[in-house]
Amino acid sequence: MNSVLSQEEINALLNETFAKNPSEKEEDPKQILTPLEVDTLGEISNISMGSAATALSSLLGKRVDITTPNVEVTTLTEVRSKYTKPYVVVDVNYNKGLVGTNTLIIQTYDAGVIVDLMMGGDGSNPSMELNDLHLSAVGEAMNQMMGASSTSLSQVLSMRIDISPPMLDLYELQEYDFHLGDDDKVVKMSFHVVIKDLIDSEMMQLIPISFAKNLVDELMKNNGISETQPTIAPPIVTYQEERTAPRRQDISNEAENRHSFNEGKNQQQVEVTPVEYPKFSQGNAHSIGQTNLDLILDVGLQLSVELGRTNKKIKDILELSNGSIIELDKLAGEPVDILVNGKLLAKGEVVVIDENFGVRVTEIVSPLERVRSLK
Template identity: 45%
Template structure:
């Protein structure tokens, strides 16, 4: 039996094993994702998120800026260390064109601000716990944002790309849980694309997209294929032009050119001869009359005012319109009691017993609409326990058939 190792030697051996694992891990990561692949993913994400920022602006009515992304290979432990605050994970499934799943990670406070702005608030003081209403609202926002991003990818890859409705989950990274229940690819190494998200003066934070390596490779493959096709299209006309020039040089043989003496004709003499010949044959150049004069030389032009027959409007009005052919056409008649405007925030607070104030005063005439157009005014009456309308005034418009 050999000599026993000291504690220092054992520690040295363990450190050596850890170093070997780190080296192997680094080599594996470099083989999986090259710098070219990182650039491709970053470019696709940059174009997609640029379109998504425009969509988010229309939802929150605030200036939205999403900066150039940073691409890296990470593990779930890296996310927990760098993103310790409570967050929301939005799962996005690509179902057409590209098949795969990715996660969009937002901080909980940012989600509250975005949903508050969507509901008509100012987003300055979002309070309370994150509710199902917040999760539903942020899912709809991400559905529109990533949907517009998928449209940009469709144009980029020249094929239709579509997503399923996103699903939002609240995550507390300070507590331990099985991350594979959120997404299976979080159990190993995956790709993180980090953005800086700015919404007016309310949000200045980090947003992340997490991709499984297989799905990221599909994106880079599509991007590379599209780029190669564009380069081939650009090179093909140049190559064809070069071949054509070479063929022309091979087939063309220089021929000796005869030397001829050429005398410049007198243009005035040619014109006078042509006009005389035309007059003799009964033909004149355009713009000349039979006397050989241009219109500018003509005189004594008689101009008279145009005479129009008078139009008898009375006889037309007195004609009886024949509408027998459309007498049995059904029309939708609507009686409108009043209208009002409410924000999404106010509508979500509706409950049994809520009173909604309309823009009509008590006793004011009620509008009667036919196919969406007001045709009469009336008052509400009750006949045999049914609400009815008694027409008090007919609104006539020019050319309207009542």
């Protein structure tokens, strides 16, 4: 018997050894999230940061464009080695609905432009040294942005989401404590931010892998519910067809009954005419009603969007001047009211379309709520 192993047997033994020890293989960081999960995170961020851009645009009075994010898995070591200068670091903690931390990293120059615009400047001469007052102004802008972002996120995930007030300061990333290990994997989402003639740079979000997977799982859960709806649709169509068929049969039966009834009544001609007239009058009334409805379809209605309301004393009104700020009864990120001829019809969120403001309808108000709004 030959005790020497052939090359094929050696290869088979080596392959078996590697198969029994998969932990020895180095894990590729890019494979922690599947391509579907990466795309899902990109879509979630695109929606939430779109709302944040709208809020910032309203606050600054300038058009703000934020592109679709570039999503990648990396480590804190790689982030710190690539981004070396000081940044404004904003931490947002999600404490209801979702649990996790979202870290927003903004360039110092961009933060200075935002501060200058908020303080009445034109943004062309931003301060490069941010003091406590400047950071407080940036904090207010971030509060508005993240409030709008969490509102849109709650609508996407169909759950209530509460966040803590953003905490921010000026840091070098090498010194900042992310509460994670340097080799821990994080998801980095990079956005291209443009404010015409003022800002054209990158904004970055960092979230832990566990939080990212939680976001994806919640969205997939909602998609799972919606994906079952098409399977329900065919029975509905069938049910409508089944409902339609008996109605046609009833109509034909009714016609036969009328025919037999009229034949019976022909022997008593005095009663024939009174019986037939109501049928003709009902048909005419239906056609006239439909005609009237068609006539009003082209009537113009005034549609307006109400950002909010407030009550002021005459003294306060007389003291208004350029730059005065009026606080409304709406919270940041709260849906605005859509009115038709002054009557509440729906609720929505403000969006920017090209260079104009618009509104995206998020909820049609129920008839009961419309009645309550009239009281």
